[in-house]
Every structure is written in structure tokens, then in C-alpha cells.
Amino acid sequence: MTAFGKLIRTTAFRLTLVYLLLFALFAASLLGYFAWNTRRLITEQISTTVTSEISEMTDIFSRWGLRGIVGAIESRALRPGANLYLITTPTGQAIAGNVGSLAPGVMGGSGWSETFYRRLDDASEQNHRALVYVTQLSSGFRLLIGRDLEERRRLFGIVAKAAQWSVLVVVVLGIGGGIFVARRVLRRIDAMTGTTRRIMDGDLSGRLPVGRSGDELDRLAENLNAMLERIEALMTGLKEVSDNIAHDLKTPLTRLRNRAEEALAKSRSEDEYRAALERTIEESDGLIRTFNALLMIARAESGQARGDMVEFDVAEVAGGIHELYEPLAEDNEMTLRVKAAAAPVHGNRELISQALANLVENAIKYGKPAALPLDSHAASSSREILIEARREGGQVLLSVTDHGQGIPEAERKHAVERFVRLEASRTLPGSGLGLSLASAVATLHGGELRLGDARPGLIATLVLPAGAGQSAKLAAPTQDVPQKAA
């Protein structure tokens, strides 16, 4: 496409053309209205003057007869810029007046007519137009009084010229402006197109140029940039995940394979085979769990789970998870406590429950103090895990606090990433996905996962936007438990 072709195809240019047409129509109708009204006004004025002079002349004729009227006409006809006068005999012979010639038949009729005429004192051969009134006096004399229409014509000429000029100016300005605007827009669009092409070619770090005017194109560019930011983050995430999957899933798969191989090579008794197979199943169950967790994170991150959101009270989730994990904590010589005030959110109950469960499991696994303090009271409080749910302004905070070693500030951001297992936890079983899921769930709800220092220990907080509030009614899917017993 040529540069000009591109230019005239732009929306800006087409819009300009449309406006141009509209404006020209507007100007034309305005001038037309003006011209028509002026013409009417002039015509009216002429007819008023003529009518009054006709009645004056008729009056003079009836008082002083032919001589009187001829005298009046001759004196009036000589004034500068005089009207047109002509008086004829019944046979059509001119007696007095300033009209030299007329279109034929005008004197024969009566009433208003428009006609060509020539003045007596006019040497040129040119015909003029006039509006005349012809009336018959008594005894057959005919009287014509009229007015030249030159004025009207001149005015019309002025209006027509004005129309021509204004149309010309409008068209030139319009097209010029259109080209200017279209080129400006086109330049920016071309810049954007260039960037997007680079991005499509694989350079995800490219960003669209954003001007300073804050107009619609800038806003568009800003939004597209935000979108690119998100896509880049997702792509980076995806790449990290595939790298991590390669590493963290291949390791257990290799272990699985080695065990099977070893069993085939060495085992002899049925018990040994059985044990090997049981370990294999355990290992594959772990793999399946990891896959499920990965899928769940992917779902939460892609925003698909938004469909299942209901209004519910986080305090009840906190209570439920406390109830579920309290015995497990006790088995691990820890105390799990819950402190929950009504805190409504609009969200996916299942996912938030799971996120909280992950945080509690982490606290149970890693939340033991490094060394037991001597003071027994301190010892008991340091083995406490606290689940807390409360509302703070427009936010609902759901936190789990332990008094273990915590996570050093520098590592907190890193800890949320998929498959990351901090050095301290490498030796304990786990997939390294717990915090990632909690974080993805918080993000899905428009919140975040905050990791803080509990001095000592870790405080992990799910920050969620508060829901509408009044209805803490639960819309959780009710599980219809099989009703018939054996």
C-alpha cells in the first residue's frame, strides 16, 4: 500500500472528510437561508414603496388630471436614483416617464410583473431587470411604476461569492487538517505496529511508546503495555515451571525407575517384591499430588476459577482448617490455635481453604523452634501456631504465625516461586508448591500473600479484598453423603 493510500484509509482522515461534508452543508444552508430572506425583504420593501407611489399618483390624477400627473412624474423621474415611471395613452403612446423600452406586453397587463427595461437616459444597450406595477387610470391612460432590481442582484452576487470562498476555505483547511491529524495518528500507529511485530518475533521485552498527552492512544498503549507485562511474567513463569518440572519431576521419576530396576535385579522373596511395589505406588502418588498442585496453581493463575466465587466468612474456613489440623499439630508436639472474627470475602471457598491448609501444613512442618529455650513457659508459647482471621478496613487478613526459624527477608520473594524449597526444608518431604499455590490463590482474588517476620518465626498472611459483608451465609456445595447404611 502506498503511503498516500495508507493515509486516506486512516480513520482520522475519513472522519475529517465526513466532518468536512457536514460543515460544507451547514455553511451552504446558512448562506442560502440568509440570501433567501434578504431577497424576500428587498422585494417586500420595493413593493411597499411602489404601492404607496401608485396610490399617490392615482390621487394626483383624479385631482389635477393628466397635466398634474405628467408634471409629478417628470419632476420625480429626474431625481437621482429615481424609481421607474411611465404613463401611456389608451393607444399605448408614451406621454411621460423615464423608461425607454420595455419587454413587450408589460403595459398591456395590470398588477405586478418582473420585466426587462431600459432607461431613457441610459446610453448603453444593456437591459436591466425591474419589478413593476401597472394600473389603468380612468379614461384609458395606463400608469407604470417600478423599481430596478440591480440591488437585489448585487447582493446575491456577494452572497454567492462568499459561499464560493467559504467552501474553498473549508475544503482546503479540512483536507489539510485531515492529512495532518491522520499522519500524526498514523505515525504513532506505525510505531506501535513496529513494536508489536518485534514482540511477535519473540522479543517480549518490547514496549509500546507512550506519549505525554494522555489521550486515547496513550491510554491504549499503557493498557497494552500492562498486558505485555503480564504476558511476559506468565511466559517467564511458564519457562521457569518447565525448567523446574524437568528437574523436580524427573528426580522422583528417576527414583521410581531405579527402585523398580533394583527390585527386578535383586529381590527374591515375595515380601521384598511387595515392599518395592508399595514404595513405587507411594512415589507415584507423590508425583500425582505434585501434578494436581501444579494444575491447581495454573488454574488459579489463569483466572479460570473465578466462576465458582461465593460470599462466605473466612472465619469459618479458619475454624474448619483449625479443626482439621489441630490433632496433627498435637502429634507434632505443637499447639494450633485459632483467633477468628467475622471476615466476609467473595471468593472460591475451596481454594482459600486449600491455601490456608498449605500455610498450616508448612507451619507444622517447619515451624519448630531451632533450639528449645530453657524457660518452659517460653518453650510452650514458641511451639504454638496461630491461625488468625480478621477484617482490616477493606481487607480481610488470614494469617498463620509460627515461631520457627522463619524465612530471611532476602529469600521471601523467592520462597513463593514454584518448586522452591529453601535449604532448611530440603530434607523434609514436600513438593515445594505450597506457598506458590497460596500466592496464586491470593492473586486470583485480587489480593496477595505476604510473608513477614514473627520474631522469631514466620507470619504468612493471605490478604484478600473484603466481601459485601452482611450475608455470611454459606453457599458451599453441600456434599450429599450416601444415606443408606448396611
Added chain:
Amino acid sequence: MRLLIIEDDRESADYLVKAFREVGHVADLASDGEEGLAMAESGDYDVLVVDRMLPKRDGLSLIGALRDKGNRAPVLILSALGQVDDRIKGLRAGGDDYLPKPYAFAELLARVEVLSRRHGGPAEETTYKVGDLELDRLSHRVARGKDELTLQPREFRLLEYLMKHAGQVVTRTMLLENVWDYHFDPQTNVIDVHISRLRSKIDKGFDRPLLHTIRGAGYMIRDGLR
């Protein structure tokens, strides 16, 4: 128990048929949606095991068609789509239970057995009795022999669920779903801890244990060893 397995993957279908036959059930096989629908309508099956993605007619539409015709045979849906809303969709379509792939056969067997009992079982009972253990669902009282037992509300519901399915294997996932209404799998042995607490209340100090651990599957409450 007569089972119909509707599954298009030959290998997993054959495995299922064989595994169900080994534990003493009759299992028929249909390998696409249309064939499955025809067989389900003509045969009198106790439970249908339906894969969600099938050739010719997908699992959910098959269940819908069956239900429209008034067939109330319990259906367990097997699916690679294991997320919460997939599950809800499956249950809404008329399924009675939903098991995501990959699954353990023990889990599938336990669920199918629970489904078959539920279908045409006796009317709702207000008391459950296993050996000398008695649970009254109305007064929330539990007694073993002459001893009254004090249970926490959740322990009561756990025991109630186990006793409702006395003699049947109940898996950890089934317990988490039905007693706690959670559909995720915990990374820890949290259910085992609840069971061991319950066990210490109902079995400790009695010479005949009632609550048994079934290796590789789950738990079962029953009187004596079969």
C-alpha cells in the same frame, strides 16, 4: 454386584474389568457412548462407571439421557478433568460420584461399593451398631458395651460415616470429602491422625478392635475379622 464400565481406552478398560472380576464382581464393558447407553438401558446394573470423554457420545450427555429416561442406577464418573468445577459439573449432570484420573483401584472399588449399597439400600436408620459399638444419630450418643464414650462433634461425624458404611472400605479422600467437605489432597497424614484419635476412644481398652486400617486403601469398621 453387576457393573458396567464405559471406557474407550482399551488398556484401562481391560484392567478395570479384570480387577473388578478378581474381587468377585460381574463387570461388562462398553467402549463408546452409544454402546454404553444401549447397554445401560437394557441391562440391570448396580453401578455404572463412566469415563467422561468418550467417542460418539460424551459421558455427561450419556448420564443425562439415562436420567431423562428415568434410569436411576448410580453412576461414578471417571475423568482426567479433576478440578472442583469439573466435579460439580459432573455431579450436576446426574453423576453420583466423581473420581479424577489417575486413581488408585482401591479408591474406585471403595466408592463403587458405597454407591451400590446406597442404591436400594434400607431406609435411613437412626442408630448404627457394629459389634458392641452403638451410635445414636438423634441423641448423638455413642456407647461401647456398657461404657458411654465422649466424642468431639467431628469425631462423631467421622464415626457416623464409618459406621454407615460398616463392612466397606472407606478411603481417606472419601472421608475428607464427606466428613469435612474438602476436595483437595493434603500433603500430610492429617486424616490418619483423626482416625488414630477416634481409634483410641472407641477401641482402646477393648480386646476386639473394630476400626481397621486396610493397607493401601483406607479404613473399615467391622466386627471381627472376616
